[in-house]
Amino acid sequence: MRRATNQLPQVAFSVLLALSLRERHGYEIIKQVKEDSNGKISLNPGALYTSIQQLLEQEFIKEVRHQDDVRRRYYQLTKLGNTRLAEELTYFETTVRLGRQRQVLETGFYCA
Amino acid sequence: MRSVRLYNKLLKLYPSAYRQKYADQMSQTYIDMLDDAQNSAQKAAIMLRAFAELPFTVMRQQSVTIGASMTYKPTDTAMQNTIAGTVLLIPFVLYIFVHSLQANKALSLVSLLVLPAVAFLLAISTYITEFLRARRVQYTRISVQFGWPMLVLACVSAFLLVFVVFHDSTHCIMGNPVRILHNPHDSLQCIQRGMLGGS
Numbered sequence: 001m002r003r004a005t006n007q008l009p010q011v012a013f014s015v016l017l018a019l020s021l022r023e024r025h026g027y028e029i030i031k032q033v034k035e036d037s038n039g040k041i042s043l044n045p046g047a048l049y050t051s052i053q054q055l056l057e058q059e060f061i062k063e064v065r066h067q068d069d070v071r072r073r074y075y076q077l078t079k080l081g082n083t084r085l086a087e088e089l090t091y092f093e094t095t096v097r098l099g100r101q102r103q104v105l106e107t108g109f110y111c112a
Numbered sequence: 113m114r115s116v117r118l119y120n121k122l123l124k125l126y127p128s129a130y131r132q133k134y135a136d137q138m139s140q141t142y143i144d145m146l147d148d149a150q151n152s153a154q155k156a157a158i159m160l161r162a163f164a165e166l167p168f169t170v171m172r173q174q175s176v177t178i179g180a181s182m183t184y185k186p187t188d189t190a191m192q193n194t195i196a197g198t199v200l201l202i203p204f205v206l207y208i209f210v211h212s213l214q215a216n217k218a219l220s221l222v223s224l225l226v227l228p229a230v231a232f233l234l235a236i237s238t239y240i241t242e243f244l245r246a247r248r249v250q251y252t253r254i255s256v257q258f259g260w261p262m263l264v265l266a267c268v269s270a271f272l273l274v275f276v277v278f279h280d281s282t283h284c285i286m287g288n289p290v291r292i293l294h295n296p297h298d299s300l301q302c303i304q305r306g307m308l309g310g311s
Contacts (some may be wrong), residue, residue: 044161072137
């Protein structure tokens with residue numbers, strides 16, 4: 001199902017969530033995304049950096065350099081990114097609450 | 113490792129701007145993924161997924177770059193120059209329709225030749241400047257739609273200049289409002305000659 005245009009794409013949301021704990025480099029983001037999604041989302045470098053490019057342009061994340069690891073670039077959530085992530089999580093929270101009210105989560109189907 | 117070398121070679125398919133920013137990190141991430149693999153089967157799966165994904169992400173990045181060049185927004189200066197050039201063509205239009213202006217030779221020269229020539233030069237120089245700027249900034253492919261207002265202005269002013277400069281040979285067919293033939297007989301002969309291609 002296609003999301004509304006103002007909602008984050010799945011990969012972008014997953015990357016922001018992965019960066020919510022601490023700054024990470026590319027492979028760490030991939031690992032965290034896989035862990036957060038219980039193995040359902042396996043990112044590859046192409047998809048990851050496409051998403052990183054968009055998130056950098058939107059200023060949801062920023063690049064940071066580590067002096068002890070010059071080979072890798074680390075990324076960190078910005079304030080704007082944090083706010084955006086919080087908005088997405090609020091939306092999901094509301095959606096889950098609705099699902100529980102309609103007993104969809106427990107039973108797996110809609111009961112009128 | 114051979115697969116890393118191959119991966120690095122395939123990264124060259126990405127647009128150059130994207131490649132400059134992210135190719136080294138993509139390569140490093142790929143190496144990290146392989147280093148973290150527990151066994152050969154995992155390594156093979158990583159290679160397969162990474163290489164299978166490449167055509168799609170390359171196409172996406174290439175289309176984003178091409179799309180960006182097609183929607184390239186000219187600078188404010190370029191738009192102002194285009195508007196200024198268009199304004200310079202207004203006297204030409206006025207000259208055609210306001211007969212009282214046609215008596216003044218200096219005004220004729222300025223309206224019919226000088227201003228359209230300036231408009232043409234302005235449009236062409238602005239287009240070339242924008243084109244060079246777009247190439248320098250990022251965009252590797254410039255589409256025909258790029259800078260179309262400037263191209264339209266250049267074409268219109270060039271057409272007007274040619275129309276006026278060659279009006280002795282085109283005025284009959286085009287009905288040149290600049291040069292009025294008062295004698296109907298001359299007009300008819302002129303038109304016939306023009307249509308038959310005679311002198």
